[in-house]
Amino acid sequence: MERIGGYLVERRLGEGGMGTVYLARTRGGRAVAVKVAKAELAADPVFRERFRSEVEAARAVGGFHTAPVVDAHVDGDPLWLATAYIPGPTLAARLAAGGAMDEPQLRALAAALAEALESVHSCGLVHRDLKPGNIIMAVDGPRVLDFGISRAVESTRLTATGTAFGTPGFLAPEQALGHDVTGAADVFALGAVLVAAAGGSAWGEGTPMGLMYRSVHEPPNLAAVPAGLAGLVARCLAKDPAARPIPTELLDLLTDGTPVPAPAQASYGPTLTAPPPPAAAAPPAQ
Helix, strand or coil: CCCEEHHHHHHEEEEEECCEEEEECCCCCEEEEEEECCHHHHCHHHHHHHHHHHHHHHHHHCCCCCEEEEEEEECCCCCCEECCCCCCCCCHHHHHHHCCCCHHHHHHHHHHHHHHHHHHHHHHECCCCCCCCHEEEEEEEECCCCCCCCCHHHEEECCCCCCCCCCCCCCHHHHHCCHHHHHHCHHHHHHHHHHCCCCCCCCCCCCCCHHHHHHHCCCCCCCCCCCHHHHHHHCCCCCCCHHHCHHHHHHHHHHHHCCCCCCCCCCCCCCCCCCCCCCCCCCCCC
């Protein structure tokens, strides 16, 4: 059987824009997820720096809300990252199999994800691609995975200016426009995740460009969101990053249990800045 570093590969878990993820075992039999970067990407010095940043980001956050890093190879070829394997379906798979969540389930999901973002942001990081496919519904609570496009806030411009990272439909307006991002972009994505978990779609269906356009110019569709959470979700999906609550405030609102009033409706006119072409979406990696 194939080995990656000192790990015995059992099977492939998935493949995405950055590379391939394998289920493997340590010599002692512990399960790990090993993400191997594509060779053509590993040949790019900018990508190699980005990969190194990913490893440092994942180590900084730790394992309580994510998958803890157990090993990595950031020099030479191939580049790979090994994390503890977290069993469980993605939120996307859970919704496909079990349907929409009710209000108590949505509140529990929102609180767990807000707590995870609080931990991520406290390390000076921005995840940049929170979505149902990057959330594992583990037995001890949701885990946020795939820091493949995470950034330290002070180095969010490692790649070319104007490049959008993330997944249309969950991408904040400032990301769609290629602007610098902060943790507020993750809060926006959290709002879109909650709409999806409620059985809706904040920006409807369509092409990636169409989804990005609506996220920048149109109000979200919150018809599927329970009334008791609609105000909170609307605040998360505010166009202005400064108008969105921070994760700590979200936790306060969610644990208080009081319905959050929706913000006043705003009119979003067209902009002269066209959204950049979307990046290819990647499946979950651990």
